[in-house]
Amino acid sequence: MTDERVVLLTGGTGGAKLAAGMAQALPEGALTAIANTGDDIEIYGAYVSPDPDLVCFWLGGLIDERGWGLRGDTFAVMDGLRALGRDVWFNLGDRDLAWCMERSRMLADGATHGEALAALGGHIGLSARVLPMCEQPVRTWVSAGEDSDPIPFQEYMIRRRAVGPVHDVQFRGARQARPSEEVLRALKGASAIVIGPSNPIVSIGPILAVPGMREALAASPAPVVAVSPIVGGEVLKGPTADFMSHAGLPLSAAGVARCYEPLLDGIVADEPVGGLQLRQTDTAMPDAGARLRLAREVIAFARSLG
């Protein structure tokens, strides 16, 4: 296919790894990632956008081996805050902070989130586009564990260490949101749409909760393929099990497929799924080779459904 334009819906780690593989598998400029902004947080006078940034850092080959943040980053500012008595629960490296501060400045100067992210991405030489799912503030709040008051997602993940069970998930502000023009154009012009192996409820969920997003996926002529985040029957990272359980879905590729119904034309998973086109393959991405191999398989599978 000469004019391949793949759109990837993604949250953090799993989807970001697949994005890195896809960027390698595809011609320059052929990949557009639409990233969850429900985890965004304003802290330290900066605008932090964890999922879009993780995708950028993976795409730019800058991700640290700890799995978040910039490789080799230092933490002098966080150390400085701790020395001043601050409870530093949200850790951010110095260059990561600079990245987020620069986004804040651009936003204050009137840039859209999409424009700010594009400018930041340009400075690290990204060849793929990363788009925030929308320009309006959508914030994921979670009620979980013993204290069932809803709290912002990052506090649940970091302060509460994602202790379940999950009682409620809210995408605050979602009703007032809408996909940006760039997002709609990317979906409309896509030759394939891939839902990355991210948490279906709290990573992909906010994206699909933006009014008009499901409709835009359904209206796109492109086949829609999901990649199951469940590997060997388990979730490799994050609290997906608690959220699937809360949603009444089994922790399986079939459960993931059900979550995205009726959007999917096919699914990529390492286990059988009934009633849907399936590419059964090893979905683990422990290294660059595995990411590239899976990306190629996902793209070929989507192409076969087009």
Added chain:
Amino acid sequence: MTDERVVLLTGGTGGAKLAAGMAQALPEGALTAIANTGDDIEIYGAYVSPDPDLVCFWLGGLIDERGWGLRGDTFAVMDGLRALGRDVWFNLGDRDLAWCMERSRMLADGATHGEALAALGGHIGLSARVLPMCEQPVRTWVSAGEDSDPIPFQEYMIRRRAVGPVHDVQFRGARQARPSEEVLRALKGASAIVIGPSNPIVSIGPILAVPGMREALAASPAPVVAVSPIVGGEVLKGPTADFMSHAGLPLSAAGVARCYEPLLDGIVADEPVGGLQLRQTDTAMPDAGARLRLAREVIAFARSLG
């Protein structure tokens, strides 16, 4: 004197050095510094207050030998911003940034500037109090050099490298300001008031421009003594000459005295001054010994006038 309470009006370097000497010369808690906030700037999502901070860093023994910022600080965030294409004209170390970010957070949480500075000072073990001259925003703008549009003080100092001549000085917002309760109490209860060896026009000037400040100095029973910033006929740091010239004042201790008329009961200088009680002594402060010696002389001189 058993109940000595010395109040020091101060800008940056010169006054801050004398503050360090005075804190050593006086019993714990006997020194209150009232610092110029006309150079304050909001940048990098943080509230930077150069003169009060410089005084704190000098008092805490944390000043870097470059003359500003924290000793041994790193600059990872500024490097990160430069890597993202930002024109970093205002340099701030990582721990210095943390200090200013923490102040921003406290201000956003409803603290006064004075409370925030007291909390920060507590974390570096300050025994002297440092008070912002007022709680209202007063900003020094300068028109100088070939382009005579007024610009904020830090831009004039750093971006324009303080190139003269000075055409105009404005203390924007001063008319709406007033000394805080803490400042008024400190002045009222002082046994001596010292105007530090800082730029009379743009460091001490904003403090005296706060409506009610001159009156509070005049009403205090304490003798008011200035320390001339002119050492050996020259200004050791900063663009004092251009500002004195703009104000029509000679670059001499007599010029400094005239600037503070009629507030002064005496002056400490290394050159003769007519018509005023004078302590003529070496006013250079190249090291801790010199700072302590000058501080003791200033305090003894003020005491002799009380």
